[in-house]
Each structure stands twice: as structure tokens, then as C-alpha cells.
Amino acid sequence: MRKKILASILGATFVIGALVGCGSSDATADAQPKADEATEAKEENKELTTITVAASATPHAEILEYAAPLLEEKGYKLEVTVFDDYVQPNLVVDSGEFDANYFQHVPYLDSFNEEKGTHLVNAGGIHYEPFGIYPGQKASLDDIEDGDTIAIPNDTTNEARALLLLQDNGLLTLKDGAGLTATVNDITENPKNIKFEELEAAQVARVKDEVAFVVLNGNYALEAGYSVSKDSIAYESADSEAAKTYVNIIAVAEGHENDEGIKALVEVLTSDDVKSYIESTYDGAVVPF
Template identity: 65%
Template sequence: MKKLLAAALSGVLTAGIILGGTGLSTKAAETETETTGELTPIKVAASATPHAEILEQAKPILAEEGYDLQVTVFDDYIMPNEVVESGDMDANYFQHLPYLEQYNEEKGSHLVSVGGIHYEPFGIYPGTKSSLDDIADGDSVAVPNDTTNEARALLLLQDNGLIKLKDGAGLTATVTDIEENPYNLDIVELEAAQVARVVDETAYVVLNGNYALAAGFSVAKDALAYEKSDSEAAKTYVNIIAVKEGNEENPGVQALVDVLKSDEIRNYINETYDGAVIPYDDSDAEAESETETGSEAETETAAETETAAE
């Protein structure tokens, strides 16, 4: 039930960047641009909100750099990866790395990330009840049913004291990993795209950022609880640009990633989505990685010194 494909329609649509089904051969693209003066196409598969919206803002910037960004919107989690794996499209923008890795494992595909762009905080939103203080025995809570997103939803419920998961459940947690359920909550598992549609039928709903936006929710104003910007989930579930392995250095892909990380796009995201979409800062992750590496080196040095002393 938790198989990736069973949850395929839950929201993968949010992010397909499909760069040129022609493969965007560097020399061919340069020759075409030089001889015809036309822009080099970058075909992109994306979810409607916020991915396609963000890509629309990138279009004029890329045009100035000689690229014609062509965005195609998908509404499932399977096709955006299939078209990139097949070579019909050059990249997609709709998923986070845990989903991509699980997809590769289950489908035998060869997709890789070329850059993290943003993350969307998961939130608990009101259904028939407007406060977590009103929770009562037997209340229902709707959550996404795909593996990574359901685990994320359950972890958020746990962080807010509504359930307790078995030790080690982590990013693969399912309802079978609920160890304590003090309110006897009825966890309603639905495709991610369907969760927001049951706000009138369940006490609470736990939504991906993009589906919260599509449903008219504001993280800052409406969420009863949500993942914090410095949380492990925020770092883990960064939405990425994905390409087929071997296409990482495609100049069109590189230009796309650079533009999506630009101050212009970062400002657009911050000003538009009211905290539901947050630009990802690579420098934070790099700094953390360097700190960890430095600590490991210090530990090794200390161990060597101790050994020498012995």
C-alpha cells in the first residue's frame, strides 16, 4: 500500500522541469542559436503550484541568457520521472530527494539531483476543528498515503504529542508503526492531492505545502502546527531539480538551476507564498557539512594522538 507507485498521484506533479526532449546537445544547441538566432529550448515538467509558477518567473531571465523555458504541468508523481528517464525531457522539478531515491530503487531508473531549490513545510490544518486543543477521542486526521509523505505527516503528529511512533520508525513510518495513540485517532490515508478535499469530513488534515497553497491555506495564518525552517525535515525534503544521470552538466540544466537559485527568484518565493514555500540555502548545508567534517577530523587526530601516546 505504501509502495511508491501506489502513491504516485499524490503530488509529484508539483515539480517537473523538462529540459528539451531533443537532449539539448551542447554543440547542436550552440549551432542552432548561432545560425538561426533562436533561443535554445528547455522543456520542463512541473506541478502547477508552486513549481510551474516559479518556473514562469524564470522564463524571462533565461530568455536573456538564450534559453526558451517551456513548462509542461503534470498532476501525478510518475510521469515527470518517466519522461526524464526516457530522455523525452531533460529535467523535472516536483519532488524531494527521499522520493527520488525510492523511485529509483523501485523502478530501476537513473535519476539524480542537480540542485535543491526550495522546501515546503508540512502543516496540520483545521478540518472540522480549528484548534489542536479541541482534539477528542476518536477524531479523524487525514494524511498523504505515499511512503515518504505519510512518514513526514506522522512525525509531525508525533512532534505535537498526538501519537507516538515506534523507535526507529523515522522516514519510513506508516500507521502500523504507531505505538501509542492516546486519542484513538482515526488516521485516514489518502492520495496527497485528495487530502485537502476532506476538510469538511475530518477533524484535521496534514498537507504538503503545495497542496495547502492550492487549497487556499496559508502556513503562517492557518497552520495549527508546521515544520520549522531549521528542522531535520526541512533539510531532508528539499524540492530538487532532477535529471537523468549523465545529463548533470547540460548547459541548459545548469542555467536553469542558477536562475532558480538567484536573488530574483528567492525574492519572488518569499514575497508570494507567505511561508508555504521557502528558498533552500545551499550554504547552510555546506557549512554544516564542513563543520561535521572538521569535527570528524579533530576526533581522528585526537585518536591518533592518543594512540601514539600509548
């Protein structure tokens, strides 16, 4: 499912009449406003190049919407379509239907390319979203009991990330070398006999009332109303290796990473203006890269 947002915001044009000095003729006075009107009309009729982007709703589409007026100053109109899954945004960019997408990190992109045979590349890193453990039926990891269930994402890279975070917090042990490809089959020690409900990433938060804890991607934590700084039981630190590994990127079809429009988009999204917006809006759940 997808929802289109026209993120272009066309600002009003204000014309300041020319001041006519003493001794100027009426003809000169009349000519200046006409010249201003002609310039205004020319600017209004100037066509902007459209950039189409597939994005997750939060925070990606929100950040893009904020960036749209800044991008217009560079001659581009941003058209954003919101997707609620992690598959279609890549397929529509690979097919050429969209120019770019903004929702994923490089490990997921690499895994997707390998599994689906797509040819997508990283055009620029924008932000990092700390992965966190959030309360479900229980509020503290100390309250976990034998046989409790934890909901985690089921895609390759995000499942590994969830398991690594659980390992860092003493709930399980993974076999040596499991790393970013770890699955529940790589668990070597599970002293509390934890059960894992593996779900598509967008569905994990929806079962929070049915399980002990949920482990969430940053954007889905935001959509569920969680604040990483206030609500998470544990999360990846901003200076961790995960911050470098899991930076969210603008992805494009191979060969388009140096297109002028894509370069302008990345430049705006990494500008001080957008960085300030991210820092003041997301309470630590989204960190500029």
C-alpha cells in the same frame, strides 16, 4: 493529466537610431540604421535552446514562469508542463521525454527510484515547503476527540513526514527508528484512537470537510488556499532538519545533471531575483533553499 504552459516570454526589441554628427554624409546616416536593422534581425532570428520541465502547478510552475525571462537571457526557452500527480513527472524524465522535473524532494526521489527502477538524480536544490497540519472539521488540536480521523498522504516519504509532525505535536508515538520510512503500522501509542485516511497527496486537501484535520505538502496547501503562516495549526520550522531533508529539487535522468541547460536552469532558480520573488509571493509557505 497534464497541462502545457509555454513559459517563454519574448521581450520586444527597441532600436535607437544613431545620432549623426555635423558634416556626416547622407550615405553614412543611411548606413547606420541599416546596420542596426541587420543586427536586430540577427538577434530576433537567434534560436533559443528549449528546456522541457515537468512540474506541479503550485508553486513550481509559477516559479518557473517567473524565471523564464531570466533563462532566456542565457539562451534558453523554458517549456513547462503541469502534472497533477507525483508519478508521471518522474517517468517522463526517466524516459527522456522531458529534460527535467521540479516537484519533489530527495527522499521521495530515492524511494521512487528504488520502487520503480528509474535512474533519476538531484541536479540542484531550489526551495523548501514546510509540511503542515491544517484544520478540517476542527480548528485546534485541543479539540480532537476519541476516534477522530486525520487525512495524510499515502506515499512512503510523505506519510512518514506527516506522522513525524503529528508525533511532534503530541498526537501519537512512533516506534524508535521509524524515521523517514514510518507508516501507521509503526504507531506504538495512539491515546485518542485516531483513524488515518491515507490518500494520494493531491487528494488530501479535498477531504478537509470530512475529517478533523489534514496534513499537507506545502504545494497542495497553497492550491487549497491555505496560508502556512495564517492557517496551519502546526508546521515544520524553516531551520529544522526537515528543511534540509525535504528541499525541493530539479531532477534529471542520471548523466544529465551537468548539461549546460540544466546548470543554467538551476543557476537562475537559485538567483537572488528568484529568491526575492519566492519570499514576496508565498507568505512563508515556500522558503528559498
